[in-house]
Structure formats: C-alpha cells, structure tokens
Amino acid sequence: MVKARPRPAVNGVASADRVLTVLTAFQVGDAALSLVELVERTGLIKSTIMRLMVSLENHGFITRMADGRYQLASEIMRLNAVYQEGLDLERHVMPRLHYLSEQSGETASFYVRHGAYRMCQYRVNSSHRLRLNLQPGDMRPMDEAAGAQALRAPYQVGIALEKPYYSCGATDPHAASIALPIYGAQQELMGALVISGPASRLTADTADTLKDVFFDTARELMRSLGFKSAETKPTAVAPGTAAG
Structure with a gap:
C-alpha cells in the first residue's frame, strides 16, 4: 500500500503564463506526472511548481495522487466539454x-x-x-x-x-x-x-x-480547429498508394 505523502504547505498566486506552462506540460498518453517530470518539461523550479499545483488543485484542474504524482482533474474535462459543444x-x-x-x-x-x-x-x-x-x-x-x-x-x-x-x-x-x-x-x-x-x-x-x-x-x-504542430518535426513519411 502506498503511503500518502503530506501536501506541501505553500501558498501564493502564480502568474498566468506559469500556470499555463504547467498545464500544457501534460501530453496525450500521460496518466500522471511526477514533480521531477514537470520540472524537466517546464523548466520551472520545484518550489514554483508546488505553489502552482496548490492553486490548480484548489480550482479543480489538478489532483495530487497518494504517491505524490499529479494528474489532470475534472475541471479540465468540463472545459473540454464546453469547447466541444461550442x-x-x-x-x-x-x-x-x-x-x-x-x-x-x-x-x-x-x-x-x-x-x-x-x-x-x-x-x-x-x-x-x-x-x-x-x-x-x-x-x-x-x-x-x-x-x-x-x-x-x-x-x-x-x-x-x-x-x-x-x-x-x-x-x-x-x-x-x-x-x-x-x-x-x-x-x-x-x-x-x-x-x-x-x-x-x-x-x-x-x-x-x-x-x-x-x-x-x-x-x-x-x-x-486549434491544432499546434510539435516543435520537433518528424522524419517525412511517404504514404502507400492503393492499387486500382
């Protein structure tokens, strides 16, 4: 059984650009991210990310798991539903x-x-x-x-x-x-x-x-439709041609 870690006792309001930097660090296929992974992906220091996570968790965007990792929460799903409907x-x-x-x-x-x-x-x-x-x-x-x-x-x-x-x-x-x-x-x-x-x-x-x-x-x-291409362009692939 994984022992729940205590939540960091930090407060503060992060700037909007740093909040968005953390949220956009989550990619398709990510179930959850550790603090170390977030540091590597965002370039922010641990204490800053921890303060961001407190604010994001309070607003329902992030859930802190028992093992200390973070995952996107229900508010993201709600906003996505609003986006899809609109x-x-x-x-x-x-x-x-x-x-x-x-x-x-x-x-x-x-x-x-x-x-x-x-x-x-x-x-x-x-x-x-x-x-x-x-x-x-x-x-x-x-x-x-x-x-x-x-x-x-x-x-x-x-x-x-x-x-x-x-x-x-x-x-x-x-x-x-x-x-x-x-x-x-x-x-x-x-x-x-x-x-x-x-x-x-x-x-x-x-x-x-x-x-x-x-x-x-x-x-x-x-x-x-809101698509943003990846920073690193993949190696070009030529498609197959179907025979008539």
Missing part, C-alpha cells in the same frame, strides 16, 4: 470544401470514422455532370481508398506525409481520390479531407498538381 465543425470545414472544389474542379468531402465504416459528414459536389453520387451521411467501407487510409493513419505518420494518400479503383473501379488526415487541438484525429472524382480525370499526375493547395488547405483547417 465547436461548430461545419463552420470550419465547409468553406475549405468549397475552396478545394473550386480549385480542383472535383468533389471535396470530409469523412469521419464510424466503426467499421467511414461516413461522409460534409460534401461539396463537383460542377461536372460526370461525378460521384454520394451525399452527407453515406457510408463507405474502411478499405484501401485514400480516405480510409487517412482515417487509419497514426498521428506521427499523418503529420509527416510528403504526399496525400492517393487511390484509384479501391472502392469504385471508376473513381479516384486523394486524402489527408485532419487533427484537432489535442492532436486527435478529427476526420479526413478528401478530393474525389472519376479516375479518368483525377489521375496520379493530376493529383500531384493539387498537392500544394491540398496541404495548405488542410493545415489552415487544422489551425482553425
């Missing part, structure tokens, strides 16, 4: 889909993972008469189509892509698509940005000409 995803996504459709001449969509399927959540159809007939709410399999590949991409792979995922004939023998994963404020996968069209028009060469505008739009969308 986040109007459509407002962020739709202008980018209209832009991509105009720039590419093809259909632009936003897909989300839905169990064993991928669901078209938002869509702006191509002005061409020859186009794919899908609507928001339609389900597609998690096959080797570009959108499905993007929705399966681990975070470290997704942010290091040099080229969008490209597929031709993966779901429909006459269709091709390119896709990029989209991440949110907590580096969580929000969905996949997809440009799709007839394989006769959206060839691999055509897809390559759209690469820059596609990446720029995806990064702009992620920034609007």
Whole structure:
C-alpha cells in the first residue's frame, strides 16, 4: 500500500503564463506526472511548481495522487466539454470544401470514422455532370481508398506525409481520390479531407498538381480547429498508394 505523502504547505498566486506552462506540460498518453517530470518539461523550479499545483488543485484542474504524482482533474474535462459543444465543425470545414472544389474542379468531402465504416459528414459536389453520387451521411467501407487510409493513419505518420494518400479503383473501379488526415487541438484525429472524382480525370499526375493547395488547405483547417504542430518535426513519411 502506498503511503500518502503530506501536501506541501505553500501558498501564493502564480502568474498566468506559469500556470499555463504547467498545464500544457501534460501530453496525450500521460496518466500522471511526477514533480521531477514537470520540472524537466517546464523548466520551472520545484518550489514554483508546488505553489502552482496548490492553486490548480484548489480550482479543480489538478489532483495530487497518494504517491505524490499529479494528474489532470475534472475541471479540465468540463472545459473540454464546453469547447466541444461550442465547436461548430461545419463552420470550419465547409468553406475549405468549397475552396478545394473550386480549385480542383472535383468533389471535396470530409469523412469521419464510424466503426467499421467511414461516413461522409460534409460534401461539396463537383460542377461536372460526370461525378460521384454520394451525399452527407453515406457510408463507405474502411478499405484501401485514400480516405480510409487517412482515417487509419497514426498521428506521427499523418503529420509527416510528403504526399496525400492517393487511390484509384479501391472502392469504385471508376473513381479516384486523394486524402489527408485532419487533427484537432489535442492532436486527435478529427476526420479526413478528401478530393474525389472519376479516375479518368483525377489521375496520379493530376493529383500531384493539387498537392500544394491540398496541404495548405488542410493545415489552415487544422489551425482553425486549434491544432499546434510539435516543435520537433518528424522524419517525412511517404504514404502507400492503393492499387486500382
């Protein structure tokens, strides 16, 4: 049985920047952090962190565990719920889909993972008469189509892509698509940005000409969703190309 350590008898109000420095030291996958780990991640001295933790614990942001480590508390969850409720995803996504459709001449969509399927959540159809007939709410399999590949991409792979995922004939023998994963404020996968069209028009060469505008739009969308890239850029990874 772990013996509970006494709580530090310190008081004081920390400056906002130091409070935020401590809170942002917690990363995805951290169950709890020790005082030593917090010192290493923040560059602050132990006594300062201990004073910060008293204030944060009093306001419900931090819980001090019996072994002396710290973990995020319920107030963080409450604020996240408020944030998620207030986040109007459509407002962020739709202008980018209209832009991509105009720039590419093809259909632009936003897909989300839905169990064993991928669901078209938002869509702006191509002005061409020859186009794919899908609507928001339609389900597609998690096959080797570009959108499905993007929705399966681990975070470290997704942010290091040099080229969008490209597929031709993966779901429909006459269709091709390119896709990029989209991440949110907590580096969580929000969905996949997809440009799709007839394989006769959206060839691999055509897809390559759209690469820059596609990446720029995806990064702009992620920034609007609160995403902040890591300080250290991972080694670039080239995606696999699905066979048609």
